[in-house]
Amino acid sequence: MIEVKNLTKSFDERIVLHTINAVFETGKTNLIIGRSGSGKTVLLKNIIGLIQPDSGEIFYDGRKLIGMKKKELNILRREMGMLFQGSALFDSMTVLENVMFPLNMFSKDSYKEREKRATFCLERVNLLDAEHLYPSEISGGMMKRAAIARAIALNPHYLFCDEPNSGLDPKTALLIDDLIHDITVEYKMTTIINTHDMNSVINIGENIVFIKEGIKEWQGDRRQVMTSNNQALNDFIFASDLFKKVKEAENDRMI
Numbered sequence: 001m002i003e004v005k006n007l008t009k010s011f012d013e014r015i016v017l018h019t020i021n022a023v024f025e026t027g028k029t030n031l032i033i034g035r036s037g038s039g040k041t042v043l044l045k046n047i048i049g050l051i052q053p054d055s056g057e058i059f060y061d062g063r064k065l066i067g068m069k070k071k072e073l074n075i076l077r078r079e080m081g082m083l084f085q086g087s088a089l090f091d092s093m094t095v096l097e098n099v100m101f102p103l104n105m106f107s108k109d110s111y112k113e114r115e116k117r118a119t120f121c122l123e124r125v126n127l128l129d130a131e132h133l134y135p136s137e138i139s140g141g142m143m144k145r146a147a148i149a150r151a152i153a154l155n156p157h158y159l160f161c162d163e164p165n166s167g168l169d170p171k172t173a174l175l176i177d178d179l180i181h182d183i184t185v186e187y188k189m190t191t192i193i194n195t196h197d198m199n200s201v202i203n204i205g206e207n208i209v210f211i212k213e214g215i216k217e218w219q220g221d222r223r224q225v226m227t228s229n230n231q232a233l234n235d236f237i238f239a240s241d242l243f244k245k246v247k248e249a250e251n252d253r254m255i
């Protein structure tokens with residue numbers, strides 16, 4: 001479980017996050033949603049310690065991130081897997097070498113064992129066939145799967161994904177969502193995903209934090225999202241006609 005308490009962050013006097021309080025649960029896909037520029041990436045960067053908040057606290061299963069000693073911080077960092085916008089694979093390495101990279105950096109296991117672990121992760125994301133190909137030789141969806149395999153190579157307790165679906169067609173995006181959800185449950189990770197993809201909200205929104213202009217407006221799950229009376233949330237979710245129709249159908253069903 002990751003807890004964010006009273007987190008505030010500003011850049012050049014402009015407040016980007018205002019006293020955010022949120023809990024992200026273990027074994028669940030926790031979503032941070034909101035319009036472009038609402039502060040999702042800045043919040044995620046604060047959570048992983050890439051930038052420092054002006055005030056507030058972040059707890060990883062009770063461990064306080066801010067002010068953590070270097071040794072403890074190094075241990076925590078190894079418990080984090082990351083999947084950032086774009087898949088950020090190394091172009092000069094094969095898929096297998098990409099997945100082995102964090103193991104080569106941090107694991108003391110023998111080459112054979114590291115290779116075995118990387119192969120296991122590639123198998124888990126159904127990409128073993130492509131292990132000897134280079135990123136330029138595989139599709140966008142395959143790149144995401146390779147990046148997921150790399151993110152889970154060190155068996156992380158916490159997984160962070162910033163817009164994991166960007167650039168994918170809707171069907172492939174759903175497959176990637178399902179994969180992230182399944183490994184979250186399987187490995188009991190605390191997973192936080194930034195998204196503005198409504199399909200993801202409906203598909204894997206087990207715990208959703210909605211941010212508007214740096215303020216947490218609402219928190220709930222995918223069922224509650226469809227029936228909430230929060231105006232700002234509805235304006236965001238039902239900006240598309242399709243979701244407006246789904247909500248109307250849901251309301252009719254309840255009457």
Ligand SMILES: Nc1ncnc2c1ncn2[C@@H]1O[C@H](COP(=O)(O)OP(=O)(O)OP(=O)(O)O)[C@@H](O)[C@H]1O
Pocket residue numbers: 011016034035036037038039040041042043196
């Ligand atoms: N390093 C920085 N210096 C100054 N301002 C920044 C910095 N990083 C982010 N911001 C500002 O903070 C605000 C929130 O940005 P953020 O990237 O978190 O938005 P977002 O919700 O992730 O948007 P998107 O959906 O487009 O990725 C924006 O107005 C952005 O310009």
Ligand SMILES: [Mg+2]
Pocket residue numbers: 040041042162194
């Ligand atoms: Mg962002």
